[in-house]
Amino acid sequence: MANKRVNAVVVGAGAGGGVVAKELATGGLSVVLIERGRWHSYDEHGDDELTSQRTFPLKCGFGPDNERNWRMSPDGKNGWVKVFPNQWSYGNNAACVGSGTVSYGAMAWRFQPDDFRLKSKYGAVPGSTLEDWPLTYEEIEPFYEKAEYEIGVAGDPTNDPFVPPRKKPYPMPAFSLNGEGIILEKAAWRLGLHPFPIPMLRNSVPYNGRPACIRMRTCVGYACPVGAKAGTQNTVIPAALKTGNCELRINCMVSEIMIDDKGRAKGVRYFDADNRLQEQVSDIVVVSASASESARLLLNSRSRLFPAGAGNNNGWVGRNIQDHAYAGAYGLFEEEVYDDVGPGACIAVNDFNHRIPGIIGGGVLCNEFIRMPYQFTSIRPRNSKMWGIEHKDFQKRYFRRHIAVHGPAQEMPVFDKKVEVDPVVRDFWGIPVARISGSRHDNDIKAGRFLAEKAEEWLKEAGAVSTWQAVPGKESTPSQHQSGTCRMGNDPATSVTNKFGQLHEIDNVFIADGSLHVNNGGYNPALTILALGYWVGGHIVDMWKGTKMK
Amino acid sequence: MISRREFVRITTAAGAAMLVSFNTSCRNKISRWRFLTGEEISLLDAIVEQIIPTDDFPGGRWANVSNFIDRQLDSYYRKHQVAYREGLSAMGMTVFQLKGRKFEELPFAEQTDMMEMMESGTFPGDYWEEHSPAGFFNMLRDHSLQGFYGSPVHGGNREYISYRMLGLDYPNIIGQNRYKDLSWRIYDAKSPANGK
Numbered sequence: 192m193a194n195k196r197v198n199a200v201v202v203g204a205g206a207g208g209g210v211v212a213k214e215l216a217t218g219g220l221s222v223v224l225i226e227r228g229r230w231h232s233y234d235e236h237g238d239d240e241l242t243s244q245r246t247f248p249l250k251c252g253f254g255p256d257n258e259r260n261w262r263m264s265p266d267g268k269n270g271w272v273k274v275f276p277n278q279w280s281y282g283n284n285a286a287c288v289g290s291g292t293v294s295y296g297a298m299a300w301r302f303q304p305d306d307f308r309l310k311s312k313y314g315a316v317p318g319s320t321l322e323d324w325p326l327t328y329e330e331i332e333p334f335y336e337k338a339e340y341e342i343g344v345a346g347d348p349t350n351d352p353f354v355p356p357r358k359k360p361y362p363m364p365a366f367s368l369n370g371e372g373i374i375l376e377k378a379a380w381r382l383g384l385h386p387f388p389i390p391m392l393r394n395s396v397p398y399n400g401r402p403a404c405i406r407m408r409t410c411v412g413y414a415c416p417v418g419a420k421a422g423t424q425n426t427v428i429p430a431a432l433k434t435g436n437c438e439l440r441i442n443c444m445v446s447e448i449m450i451d452d453k454g455r456a457k458g459v460r461y462f463d464a465d466n467r468l469q470e471q472v473s474d475i476v477v478v479s480a481s482a483s484e485s486a487r488l489l490l491n492s493r494s495r496l497f498p499a500g501a502g503n504n505n506g507w508v509g510r511n512i513q514d515h516a517y518a519g520a521y522g523l524f525e526e527e528v529y530d531d532v533g534p535g536a537c538i539a540v541n542d543f544n545h546r547i548p549g550i551i552g553g554g555v556l557c558n559e560f561i562r563m564p565y566q567f568t569s570i571r572p573r574n575s576k577m578w579g580i581e582h583k584d585f586q587k588r589y590f591r592r593h594i595a596v597h598g599p600a601q602e603m604p605v606f607d608k609k610v611e612v613d614p615v616v617r618d619f620w621g622i623p624v625a626r627i628s629g630s631r632h633d634n635d636i637k638a639g640r641f642l643a644e645k646a647e648e649w650l651k652e653a654g655a656v657s658t659w660q661a662v663p664g665k666e667s668t669p670s671q672h673q674s675g676t677c678r679m680g681n682d683p684a685t686s687v688t689n690k691f692g693q694l695h696e697i698d699n700v701f702i703a704d705g706s707l708h709v710n711n712g713g714y715n716p717a718l719t720i721l722a723l724g725y726w727v728g729g730h731i732v733d734m735w736k737g738t739k740m741k
Numbered sequence: 742m743i744s745r746r747e748f749v750r751i752t753t754a755a756g757a758a759m760l761v762s763f764n765t766s767c768r769n770k771i772s773r774w775r776f777l778t779g780e781e782i783s784l785l786d787a788i789v790e791q792i793i794p795t796d797d798f799p800g801g802r803w804a805n806v807s808n809f810i811d812r813q814l815d816s817y818y819r820k821h822q823v824a825y826r827e828g829l830s831a832m833g834m835t836v837f838q839l840k841g842r843k844f845e846e847l848p849f850a851e852q853t854d855m856m857e858m859m860e861s862g863t864f865p866g867d868y869w870e871e872h873s874p875a876g877f878f879n880m881l882r883d884h885s886l887q888g889f890y891g892s893p894v895h896g897g898n899r900e901y902i903s904y905r906m907l908g909l910d911y912p913n914i915i916g917q918n919r920y921k922d923l924s925w926r927i928y929d930a931k932s933p934a935n936g937k
Contacts, residue, residue: 237892237894238892239891239892239894239895240890240891240892241887241891241892241895248817248883248887249813249817249887249895250817408909531908531909563890564890564903564904564907564909565886565887565890565891567890568886568890577882578791578792578793578856578860578882578885578886579791579792579794579853579856580794580796582792582793583793583794583796583798583800586903586906586907587798587906587907590907590908591907591908
């Protein structure tokens with residue numbers, strides 16, 4: 192039996208898609224939200240480090256699975272090699288209801304106003320497609336605020352002189368610092384830096400019907416046992432379902448956006464939970480499947496008018512994929528600094544975001560989330576013995592006596608860092624797989640090295656007796672912070688969507704995820720993706736009220 | 742004339758078959774392991790004890806790291822079955838040629854020397870076809886660390902021993918314990934490695 196026609200299909204129930212589904216459903220549109228993964232609970236995963244979304248030698252606990260999903264990755268010899276979700280070269284985020292927002296660390300950063308006008312601030316950058324956003328910080332600010340209030344953010348910007356301008360305080364008070372946070376705060380003051388508590392999409396007090404955080408050590412990479420960590424799966428998606436206007440279809444893999452001969456979208460084709468090919472006809476299609484998978488879906492949606500994929504007649508879909516050039520340092524201490532108060536990350540400085548001579552962008556510096564025991568086995572100074580009694584001594588001595596500080600250095604968009612679809616290799620369902628390639632811009636390495644230097648200085652000032660840096664390399668596969676593959680812009684020749692996430696070439700297809708980012712800021716991008724969900728979703732509802740998209 | 746590659750394949754297969762028949766005939770029961778043989782396990786036990794030795798805390802052997810690896814070879818690590826079958830056999834044969842004794846019968850320090858040769862790439866690679874001694878060493882090391890530090894649900898880290906070693910066995914904040922995963926107790930009751 193054919194599926195009933197609906198107003199909108201939303202592909203992907205992550206940060207962007209969850210918000211859009213809720214905005215559309217509350218705005219009166221009938222919505223089908225399609226997700227390739229399923230619901231997850233804490234009980235299913237527990238504190239299992241080997242299948243967490245942080246360290247995943249056995250599998251990615253929050254999806255996707257290795258049995259049906261793979262990609263191609265450069266093999267370093269001008270060829271390609273098949274890679275699976277639990278390999279770093281795959282570039283995984285997650286695949287489940289809530290997607291990355293189930294297992295993320297939940298940092299709630301607004302980008303800086305300058306992040307929306309990087310090209311105006313720094314000028315054109317050779318080797319980069321750096322551009323200003325078509326939308327200003329002032330325009331997106333109310334949507335940041337909406338995300339902070341509806342999803343729930345705890346924070347206190349009082350001590351951050353570089354905080355992006357805000358009209359209202361955070362809805363919840365900031366989290367208290369843990370032991371290492373207190374040590375780092377004092378050291379930062381001595382260095383003349385401006386430390387402040389990291390804003391978090393996590394309840395510091397009961398909020399929106401969910402309880403306060405119980406400070407688990409397993410937070411980033413894991414589900415929350417009490418639901419204090421806010422994701423779309425425990426906020427906007429239930430709200431969308433509650434309207435009665437939204438149906439969530441899980442375990443369904445979308446293969447194609449159907450485009451008619453007039454160049455408009457008719458809906459999507461997908462494989463249902465029993466792997467049967469289905470069609471869902473709709474007035475609007477919203478793609479929010481992550482930067483890599485959204486681009487893959489557009490590229491796989493070939494039609495007479497769009498032979499290179501939906502909205503890709505200019506060849507920009509899948510280009511400019513970015514993540515962050517993470518950089519930082521580790522410090523070893525004489526005394527115990529570990530107090531087992533999770534999630535670990537609690538303190539930040541904004542001093543190195545847009546304030547570095549000779550470097551474009553930069554990034555925030557934070558103490559790192561708790562490193563669990565297996566992850567800690569790889570954290571060693573160079574030339575350490577990685578097994579035997581030396582290994583065990585190091586684990587015993589330093590697990591509770593080390594601090595990590597790092598930050599996401601902003602990456603420059605590079606046109607040839609890209610997502611394509613493989614001409615030959617197909618996944619379990621027969622859908623051409625994504626292949627991701629390209630190298631970082633030199634500025635990213637420079638910015639990363641600078642951040643690593645500053646992280647090391649901070650740790651030394653905090654009393655570390657031994658320190659070493661971790662700096663980014665040229666090669667990387669964008670993963671949990673992936674963005675930029677369907678950038679928004681005013682010029683249809685050099686962007687994929689307009690400032691509302693609407694494809695330049697197909698007016699009833701919208702993008703609502705990190706793919707829209709023109710650049711990715713010097714911050715974890717989740718709050719920006721949520722805010723863009725409100726921005727794009729609100730715009731669709733406004734348009735719908737006027738024209739019904741006919 | 743058969744190639745060296747085929748020779749190794751035949752001899753390792755025959756060796757494995759011999760070991761299996763030896764095990765079943767002597768003990769007259771089905772192997773308690775899923776993929777590895779009893780002989781392979783006794784070598785592997787010595788190896789994981791090298792990777793994580795006993796000091797004032799138990800080491801890899803006590804923590805059931807071999808059981809972890811055996812279990813993964815029958816599930817997530819099926820793709821590494823050939824590497825283990827070939828690697829353990831090759832390692833065992835090479836050590837016997839060099840020392841005249843099995844690896845697990847050597848004094849601890851001599852075992853360590855052998856492991857260091859494998860890691861540094863100076864271990865003879867004559868019996869290896871698909872993998873190298875250094876590659877096999879890295880795999881053994883990484884899997885052993887997973888078995889020792891990962892969740893007991895996967896068959897290693899017996900009684901959360903590594904968590905106890907790091908002072909993580911009891912959370913500081915009252916209430917969190919309600920959410921600690923205790924399913925390994927049920928799992929271990931069914932495990933063939935139980936009661937070791």
